[in-house]
Amino acid sequence: MNRPLPSGSAAHAAPADLSEVMQQVARGDKQAFSVLYDALAPLVFGIAVKVVRDRAQSEEVAQEVMIDLWRQAARYRPDAGSVATWAATVAHRRAVDRVRSAQAAVDRDNAQAAREHRTAFDEVAEQVETRLEGEQVRRCLRGLTELQHQAVTLAYYGGLTYREVAQALRTPLPTIKTRMRDGLIRLRDCMGVTT
DSSP states (O other), X not given: OOOOOOSSTTTTOOXXXXXXXXHHHHTTOHHHHHXXXXXXXXXXXXXXXHHHOOXXXXXXXXXXXXXXXXXXXXXXXXXXXOHHHHHHHXXXXXXXXXXXXXXXXXXXXXXXXXXXXXXXXXXXXXXXXXXXXXXXXXXXXXXXXXXXXXXXXXXXXXXXXXXXXXXXXXXXXXXXXHHHHHHHHHHHHHHTOOO
């Protein structure tokens, strides 16, 4: 959509004269930029739409490219190609960057969701496993003799040494060692642990 421009040298520039318009833009001529914008915006937007495939994002890319052309007009070199080619190159690069950035954001979100999902699953699985093991241990402990149960409980849940267990239960140390060995064998068999 072309807008009416005031008369002046930049206002009458044809697309073939865009390198001259670009020189005027490089000197800060806003009317020249208006001509440049009208001449190149459709091309830039078209490239953005082909690459980005989202109209709103393509409009943003096109605006960014046009701002780049304004800011970097002094860098344009006519011997390197036409203004339209330069603008198309800038537009393509900017559009590809937008797609890569969007894809990287999606990849980061997916990776984070996978980590959170895996963590939540692992925590639940671990809690269930711990609960089941705890129930199995309690069931197996009930199958021990009273002395075996007391000795194993004091040693493994109370953190006592064999000697301290013997003192706490007022039982000779060799008897505690035998009861502990026998109790642990029964627990192992009950829990289905193989060695």
